[in-house]
Amino acid sequence: MTDSATDAVGGLNDVLDRIASAAKLAGRDSGEVTLVAVSKTFDADAIRPVLEAGHRVFGENRVQEAQGKWPGLKDEFGGVELHLIGPLQSNKTKEAVALFDVIESVDREKIAKTLAQEIDRFTSETDKPAPRLLVQVNTGAEPQKAGVLPEETKDFVTRCREVHGLDIEGLMCIPPFDEPPGPHFALLAKLAGELDLKTISMGMSGDFEDAVMLGATHVRVGSAIFGARPKPA
Ligand SMILES: *Cc1c(COP(=O)(O)O)cnc(C)c1O
Numbered sequence: 001m002t003d004s005a006t007d008a009v010g011g012l013n014d015v016l017d018r019i020a021s022a023a024k025l026a027g028r029d030s031g032e033v034t035l036v037a038v039s040k041t042f043d044a045d046a047i048r049p050v051l052e053a054g055h056r057v058f059g060e061n062r063v064q065e066a067q068g069k070w071p072g073l074k075d076e077f078g079g080v081e082l083h084l085i086g087p088l089q090s091n092k093t094k095e096a097v098a099l100f101d102v103i104e105s106v107d108r109e110k111i112a113k114t115l116a117q118e119i120d121r122f123t124s125e126t127d128k129p130a131p132r133l134l135v136q137v138n139t140g141a142e143p144q145k146a147g148v149l150p151e152e153t154k155d156f157v158t159r160c161r162e163v164h165g166l167d168i169e170g171l172m173c174i175p176p177f178d179e180p181p182g183p184h185f186a187l188l189a190k191l192a193g194e195l196d197l198k199t200i201s202m203g204m205s206g207d208f209e210d211a212v213m214l215g216a217t218h219v220r221v222g223s224a225i226f227g228a229r230p231k232p233a
Contacts, residue, residue, distance in 0.1 A: 008046065009053045011225040012037065015208070017218065022212035034210055036083050036201070038222030041229045044069045050225065051077045059220050061086025063086045063096050070099060085172070085201075085220055087146045090114040097122045097131055104134040104172040104201050106160065107146045116164040121179075134201055135160065137191060139184040147173065153191050170199025170217070181207045182214065189215040222228035 005015055015035060023030040036059040037046045047058070047069065058081050060066035063084065074080045084100040088111055096103060097118045106112060119130045138147030147154045150164050153171070160166040171192045175184035192200045192215075203211025205224035212219065223229060 008050050008226050010053055011227070012050055015221050015224050018209055019212055023210040024089050026233060027215045028212070029050070029149070032217060034218045035102060036085070036218050036220045037102065037225050038204075038220050039084065039226060040065065040086075040222065042226050046226060047073060048076075051080070057081045057083070057085040059085040059222075063088070063092040063099070065101060083218075083220075084135055088115075090105050093118045094121075102132045102134065105136045105146060106133050106168070107136045107148055109140075109156075109159065112156075112160045112164045116166055119166070130167075132199075133160075133166055134170045134172045134199060135168055137173045137188055139173045139187050140179065142176055145174065147174075150187060150191060154195060157195055160204075170197045170201065172201035172218075174204075175202075175207075178195060182210055185211050185216070187215040 019035060020030040022172050034057055036057050037050055038059040039054055040061045049053065051073065059232055060070070060082065060100050066082065067171065071081055075146055080099045082094055082099065083102040083104055085104045088096055088103065088105050093111070093114045106115065115133070122128070123130050134154055135153065136147040137153050138145050138149055142148055157168050160168050171188055173184055173188045175181040199214055199217050201218040202216045203219035203222060207219050208219035208221055
């Protein structure tokens with residue numbers, strides 16, 4: 001193994017330990033928290049050691065990049081669960097439905113509609129399950145950021161279900177970069193509770209322990225496992 005491969009497995013184990021400690025502190029069972037290892041920008045050779053170490057849940061933020069490495073890795077390793085954590089364009093929806101097991105970034109009506117059509121097609125043409133779906137919430141109401149506004153979340157989730165027939169499992173957020181994340185995590189957990197949604201995806205390398213304390217069921221951690229990315233992605 002190369003040094004970076006050893007590092008990634010070390011990073012994985014360190015993050016898993018820290019999740020377990022944070023869960024314990026919060027009086028939660030660490031089995032309630034799933035680590036989504038964010039492998040964007042890293043190639044199959046960098047990801048493979050983490051799969052060999054037994055980890056199976058991964059996140060990618062671009063459909064096209066994921067298509068280049070994950071079909072092969074999914075063939076090589078059974079039981080992979082791949083999450084799309086970046087914005088979804090409607091012209092990539094078909095590919096996303098075929099490749100991802102969870103789509104965390106449902107964020108607008110047009111995508112909900114296209115997803116519903118592509119999921120219908122996919123489930124009738126294959127024997128594979130539809131991807132699980134989360135709605136992304138723009139908790140900081142940042143103009144440049146994807147996601148529905150907190151005050152629109154309830155209506156949007158209801159429309160996804162009732163108009164488009166989509167089964168929404170939970171919520172996801174990416175708090176503003178320059179603010180303490182705690183209030184955003186608390187807000188997302190509150191919205192999920194009000195809507196009776198069981199999945200709460202929040203927390204990244206810098207703040208996943210706070211997210212676990214505040215009720216995350218999924219944390220999305222990249223650089224603390226794989227190391228610094230060459231450039232922002
Ligand atoms: C890149 C990314 C992450 C992981 O970020 P790190 O700081 O490297 O842990 C989590 N969530 C989303 C949506 C991302 O794009």
